[in-house]
Every structure is written in structure tokens, then in C-alpha cells.
Amino acid sequence: MLGGYRIEGRRAADIAADVERAVGSGELKPGQLLPPMRELAVELGVNPNTVAAAYRTLRERGVIETAGRRGSRVRPKPATTGREHIRVDVPTGVRDVSHGNPDPAQLPSLVRAFTSAAEQSDRQPVMYGDDPVEPDLARIARSELDADGVPEGPVAVTSGSLDAIERVLAAHLKPGDTVAVEDPGWGSLLDLVPALGLRVTPVRVDDEGPLPDDVHAALESGARALIVTDRAQNPTGAVVSATRARALRSVLRRHPETLLIEDDHGHGIVDQPLHPLAGTTRTWAFVRSVAKAYGPDLRLAVLTGDAVTLDRVRGRQRLGPGWASRITQRAVARLWADGAVDTPAVASAYGARRDALIAALAERGVAAHGISGLNVWIPVPDETGAVSRLLHAGWAVAPGARFRLGAPPGIRVTVSTLTPDEAGPLAEAIASASGPAPVRGYV
Numbered sequence: 001m002l003g004g005y006r007i008e009g010r011r012a013a014d015i016a017a018d019v020e021r022a023v024g025s026g027e028l029k030p031g032q033l034l035p036p037m038r039e040l041a042v043e044l045g046v047n048p049n050t051v052a053a054a055y056r057t058l059r060e061r062g063v064i065e066t067a068g069r070r071g072s073r074v075r076p077k078p079a080t081t082g083r084e085h086i087r088v089d090v091p092t093g094v095r096d097v098s099h100g101n102p103d104p105a106q107l108p109s110l111v112r113a114f115t116s117a118a119e120q121s122d123r124q125p126v127m128y129g130d131d132p133v134e135p136d137l138a139r140i141a142r143s144e145l146d147a148d149g150v151p152e153g154p155v156a157v158t159s160g161s162l163d164a165i166e167r168v169l170a171a172h173l174k175p176g177d178t179v180a181v182e183d184p185g186w187g188s189l190l191d192l193v194p195a196l197g198l199r200v201t202p203v204r205v206d207d208e209g210p211l212p213d214d215v216h217a218a219l220e221s222g223a224r225a226l227i228v229t230d231r232a233q234n235p236t237g238a239v240v241s242a243t244r245a246r247a248l249r250s251v252l253r254r255h256p257e258t259l260l261i262e263d264d265h266g267h268g269i270v271d272q273p274l275h276p277l278a279g280t281t282r283t284w285a286f287v288r289s290v291a292k293a294y295g296p297d298l299r300l301a302v303l304t305g306d307a308v309t310l311d312r313v314r315g316r317q318r319l320g321p322g323w324a325s326r327i328t329q330r331a332v333a334r335l336w337a338d339g340a341v342d343t344p345a346v347a348s349a350y351g352a353r354r355d356a357l358i359a360a361l362a363e364r365g366v367a368a369h370g371i372s373g374l375n376v377w378i379p380v381p382d383e384t385g386a387v388s389r390l391l392h393a394g395w396a397v398a399p400g401a402r403f404r405l406g407a408p409p410g411i412r413v414t415v416s417t418l419t420p421d422e423a424g425p426l427a428e429a430i431a432s433a434s435g436p437a438p439v440r441g442y443v
Contacts, residue, residue: 007035010046015054020063023074034064034072060175062194075194088387090396097426098398100234102269102374103416106349107295108340110331117330132314132323133157136333141288141302150286151279153304156314157324161265161289162188164303164313166196168285169225171312172259173198179225180218182210184377184403184410186234186263189227202405205233207371209240212247219251225259226252230274232266232292232373235403235412237354239372245275252280259309260284265301268293270372271347283309290332292374293341300328350374353415353423360427366434374416380434383409389433395426 005027009015022028034040037055041048055072058064066072090096138155146152158164169179175197181189183202193200201223203214210228219226228248231239240248252258260281264274267288278286285305290298303313317323335341354370361368361378370376380386380400387399390411400410411430418426 007040007044009044009054010050012050012053012057015040015044015046015051016057016061016063019054019058020061023063028074030074032074034074036071056176060197062197087398087402088391088396091391094391094394094396095422095426096396097413097415097418098396100374100398100412100414101296101416102292103349106269106346106416107293108335110295110335113331113334113338113340114327116334117327120330121327126326128322130326132317132326134326134329134333136337137302137329140333140336142304145286145288145304148274148276150274150276150304151284153286153306154310154314156303156310156317157329158287158301158303158313158317159299159321159324160291161263161287161301162192164285164287164301165189165227165261165263166192167313167316168259168261168303168305168309169193169196169198171309171316172283173224177225178218178221178223179227180215180223181227181405182229182233183405184235184400184407185405186229187402190403190405200405202407204407205236205238207236207238207369208244209233209238210244210248212244212251215248216251216254219255219258223258225261227261227263228277230262230264230266230276231270231272234265234373235375235398235400235410236377237370237373237375239270239272240275240277242273242275245277248277249280252277256281257283262286263289265289265292266373268341268343269346269350269374271344271351272372278305282306285309285313293343293346294332294335298328298332300324300332347372350416353418356420356423357413357415357418357427360423361430364427364431366427366431370415374414376413376415377410378413378430378434379408379410381409382434383411386411386430386433390429393429393433395429397430 005022007018009018037051038048041051059066064072065075133155141155178199178201179193180201180203182205201218203210203218258281260277262278269292278284283306287301287303289301354376357376358368358370368376368378383400390397398412
């Protein structure tokens, strides 16, 4: 059953740790069936309740999954492996459109902003016990949130969107709780949730955002949290429309105890209006990262939410990193104040690249999605084959498996650096790669 591996341990914690170590080392493979609890209890000479507790811990950590009488198995994609490993190695000479990064040419220069921030820090150095949030950053952020209809709430600063989401989930949920997430959705988030010991339930997405019926079903089934991307959804480019926002608010009003987390990581690179859901439930958080518009290495996101959520997040943050660098906060505040990013121009540049590829694909009979952001999502019947054939044709795309739970196969193309003369050849390669594999005859 275990290919010769022998589980060891007398306590539940020891048994769980032994299995988790074996999964991490590869001695226990994805999909491998674990012994029935009573059988393992007899083998180890422990009470069956001890094994049951160990298996429960492993489920909560995302290491195994249990399917009733079919038993418990190592998860096909354990949290220890990470979706970031589901990628293609890009050989020399192959055009990489898989990376998900912004166009460096669209990012602002940071020299003046950081020079100004450093000079301010020489005059006013930040010390232990000082306010963790730069006042100018909070003022500008809060003003923009107000203009977009995000409810009033305290402001915190974290090391990017994923850091904020992790802190909010940890502030409210316990291992074993279920989180409703978009499918297809952000691969890093799909890794994070089970790594926190939380269960994942998928919610389908179309061009207008999460489907209300799926959200309703997830919350009715016991999901305690819902994570929504407002604009530039990764990987599909979806934008929550006004009509969809009304429908989602209607669903959430029937589940007021739901923890709602909104990720507006596309702020600064999209020109579609925001239709926030924040405030519909008692506990909520709204996150804005500067990564796509100002540069991923800034590692900074602004977080607001209800008072209880923000108090818990900031309290826990004080016990860890303490705060996100005030020098970086001052630099970002300067970039905002100076209007360093021309959002309509950046959105137009990315939009032209998406539209060119989508139009070229349509001419070849290939449907694609991407109404905002940096990426285009293309459904394909054979994901592995399409990725392989495209690599052979000189194009590296992101495998859809990085972004999917139960959604149909697809590939993601990052258009941020796509040139006008590349759209046609790339579309031709995708059309060829996404069709049936060529039939070979042998004589």
C-alpha cells in the first residue's frame, strides 16, 4: 500500500510529522493510499483515536485528503510542492510569455522617490514604537479608497497582497475552515490556503467575476471566507462588473458572517471602474498592491477593513516584522503624489496588446479571455500537449494547471511585453498547438 514505507510514531503529532516528512521527501507519492486508521493503529500499537487525530492534522495541513470509504490519500498536489513548480523551463531562443510580470518600460523610475525618502529618513528616522504607517501614504491611500467607494476603515501596510491575505485569514479562521476561491485563480493563493491548514472550495469565474450561484453554493456548504479579485484577475483578466457586484452583494447579505477579502492588485494598470463588495459582511478586508504598477520588488500593499480585522492584523504584525519599511512607504507616497504612473496610458498600452492577441486568435477560431490586466487566458482541450507544442514552436506559455482546481484546461499568456508584430505569429502558433495532435502514419 505504501510501497515499502513504514509509518512511525506513538503520538498523533509524531505520526502526522512522519507522514508529512515522507511526503516532502518523496517517499510517499501524490495519490498514494494511506492505511485505514484502525489497521495503522494496530500496527503502531496505539488507540485508533490517536491515528484519527493524526489524519485530521494532515488533512488540515493540506497533506492528505479523505474520500469517505475510499480512504485517505496523499493529495495530488500537496501544499509542500507549490504550484510555482508547475512551470516550463524556457530554453535559450524561446520567447517567454509565461512570467506574469509587468513591462519594465511601463514602471516609473524610483530614483527621485527613494532619494527623497532617504533624505526624509535622515531628518526623521523611524524608531521602535513609531507609527507603522507613513501618514502621507495613509492619507493618499484613504483618499483613493474613498473615491472608489470602499467603506471607511483603518489602514495597514503589508509586504504585498499575499502577505495581507495570509494575515487576514489567520486573524479569523482556524485549521479545517473552508475558503471559497476563484477557479481558475491566482496560483500562489491556491497554494497559500491549504498551507494554512484551510480547505479550498472552487468558485467558477467568467469575464464579470465569480459566478453568484457558485458563491451561494459555497457559502451554503459552510465556507467561512470568500476571496474575490476585483480587476485584472489572474489568470483570466476578469473585472467584477456593476451588475455582478449587485448579485454578489445580494448573496453575501444572506451570509453576513462571511469573511470577505477583496484583492484589487490591478489598481494603477486598469481603467475599468471598481465595484467593491466591501462592507456587505461584518468582517471584510480590501487589499491594494503596488506591484503591477510600480514594481514587484517594492513588496508593499495597502490594507483596509473593519476595525476588528485590522486590529488583529496589526497586533499580530507587531509581534513579527513590526512594520513594512517606512522608507519604502515614503517612496511610494512620493510616487503617488507625483503622479509617477499615468494609469490611463499604462492601461491603454496593456489593453492594446491584449486586444491584438485576442483579435488574432479570433481570426483563427480560437476563443480567449482578457478584458483587463497583463494576461490572456485561452481554453485548450489538451493543456500539456499545447504547452509542449508551443515550446517546440518557440513560445513559452504558463500551464493552466498552476491556476486551476476543477476548471477546464487552459494556458495563460502574459502580454505585457508583446510587440505588435508578435501577436499574429503567436496566435498562429496557439491555434496550431491547441488543435488535435497531428496523426502520424507508419509503414
